Amino acid sequence: MTDRPRISARIGGISESATLAVDAKAKALKAAGHPVIGFGAGEPDFPTPDYIVEAAVAACRDSRFHRYTPAGGLPELKEAIAAKTLRDSGYRVEPNQVLVTNGGKQAIYEAFATLLDPGDEVIVIAPYWTTYPESIRLAGGTPVYVVTDESTGYLATVEQLEAARTDRTKVLLFVSPSNPTGAVYSPEQVREIGRWALEHNLWVLTDEIYEHLVYGDARFSSMPVEVPELADRTVVVNGVAKTYAMTGWRVGWLIGPVDVVKAATNLQSHATSNVANVSQAAALAAVSGDLSAVEEMKQAFDRRRQTIVRMLNEIPGVVCPEPQGAFYAYPSVKEILGKEIRGQRPQTSSELASLILEHAKVAVVPGEAFGTPGYLRLSYALSDADLVEGVSRIAKLLSEAH
Numbered sequence: 153m154t155d156r157p158r159i160s161a162r163i164g165g166i167s168e169s170a171t172l173a174v175d176a177k178a179k180a181l182k183a184a185g186h187p188v189i190g191f192g193a194g195e196p197d198f199p200t201p202d203y204i205v206e207a208a209v210a211a212c213r214d215s216r217f218h219r220y221t222p223a224g225g226l227p228e229l230k231e232a233i234a235a236k237t238l239r240d241s242g243y244r245v246e247p248n249q250v251l252v253t254n255g256g257k258q259a260i261y262e263a264f265a266t267l268l269d270p271g272d273e274v275i276v277i278a279p280y281w282t283t284y285p286e287s288i289r290l291a292g293g294t295p296v297y298v299v300t301d302e303s304t305g306y307l308a309t310v311e312q313l314e315a316a317r318t319d320r321t322k323v324l325l326f327v328s329p330s331n332p333t334g335a336v337y338s339p340e341q342v343r344e345i346g347r348w349a350l351e352h353n354l355w356v357l358t359d360e361i362y363e364h365l366v367y368g369d370a371r372f373s374s375m376p377v378e379v380p381e382l383a384d385r386t387v388v389v390n391g392v393a394k395t396y397a398m399t400g401w402r403v404g405w406l407i408g409p410v411d412v413v414k415a416a417t418n419l420q421s422h423a424t425s426n427v428a429n430v431s432q433a434a435a436l437a438a439v440s441g442d443l444s445a446v447e448e449m450k451q452a453f454d455r456r457r458q459t460i461v462r463m464l465n466e467i468p469g470v471v472c473p474e475p476q477g478a479f480y481a482y483p484s485v486k487e488i489l490g491k492e493i494r495g496q497r498p499q500t501s502s503e504l505a506s507l508i509l510e511h512a513k514v515a516v517v518p519g520e521a522f523g524t525p526g527y528l529r530l531s532y533a534l535s536d537a538d539l540v541e542g543v544s545r546i547a548k549l550l551s552e553a554h
């Protein structure tokens with residue numbers, strides 16, 4: 153027994169979330185008195201709107217919420233999520249197609265655990281959000297990557313997806329607007345990709361968590377609305393985190409065919425049971441209310457987006473396509489790698505990110521975390537003043553590269 157590994161191979165193979173690690177390192181440096189500016193966090197810098205907080209306070213005092221509730225979510229919340237989905241994306245679903253989860257993260261894991269058998273492949277477009285591959289592997293599946301770059305604004309084509317498809321492909325993972333690139337597919341592109349998935353009998357997991365954060369002429373569109381015949385093989389993931397500045401409340405959901413939702417609910421009933429009722433009551437107030445809070449945040453994000461893209465592109469060797477959604481910029485720094493800065497020659501974006509943290513006291517996430525070395529991710533969900541100061545510090549440091 154003694155030589156058995158202490159940690160199972162399945163869990164031992166999971167790496168730490170790189171984005172949370174960068175954020176933790178930046179916060180620790182800050183706590184130690186260093187003037188660190190963090191571009192690492194994937195969360196709005198606004199407080200949760202008051203009316204949502206008030207609903208939670210009232211729920212705390214209601215003894216109904218002091219007890220277990222149905223594992224799949226409060227019936228009134230499932231109903232409100234179905235109504236909100238019709239309002240916001242035009243997708244008509246019934247409450248029994250909704251499972252309320254501990255954030256979008258749990259929805260993604262449960263969806264893969266419900267759909268995948270060992271050996272099943274999932275097509276993942278890179279740069280990808282760091283959680284996706286781990287979630288797929290944990291569920292026994294195999295991620296297969298389709299790599300995009302700045303030359304296409306990080307958008308994948310049907311031809312690229314088709315080249316990655318095999319007899320084992322079961323699911324296409326789709327996210328628009330995207331974390332980490334901010335890329336947004338047009339309704340025509342969503343339709344084209346959806347029809348391709350339909351033609352090849354694939355399932356689609358579509359992550360719509362940034363649906364309300366699109367800028368300029370970009371438009372969000374939902375794949376099962378663009379291709380209604382795909383609905384029976386589509387799982388939509390969403391949540392309150394980004395739209396209502398509620399990352400800490402941990403409420404998300406998945407929407408899918410009834411049999412999938414029932415199976416995923418069984419899984420959740422043994423893993424975590426119901427999401428905390430107070431958080432569900434807050435989420436109910438959020439999705440039942442209007443979208444004025446996200447409109448306000450969106451204006452601030454749009455302003456910061458334009459500033460950060462302009463400032464990054466002014467740095468020699470940095471190339472940053474304009475993100476159309478979410479709150480991330482994803483510049484290429486490939487031309488800077490290998491050059492000398494402060495006596496060091498960073499060869500990878502990971503080494504460059506460490507150097508930037510050390511010498512400019514600015515935290516950014518290296519592209520390695522998203523499957524594409526040679527890039528950095530900067531979240532622009534921070535104050536305008538910090539944003540300008542942070543990018544100025546990076547620009548000053550990188551201007552020394554030779």
Ligand SMILES: Cc1ncc(COP(=O)(O)O)c(C=O)c1O
Nearest residue numbers: 194255256257331361391393404
């Ligand atoms: C693309 C994407 N999907 C899902 C999530 C999950 O969010 P949460 O679990 O906080 O609801 C995130 C959070 O960063 C994300 O960026």
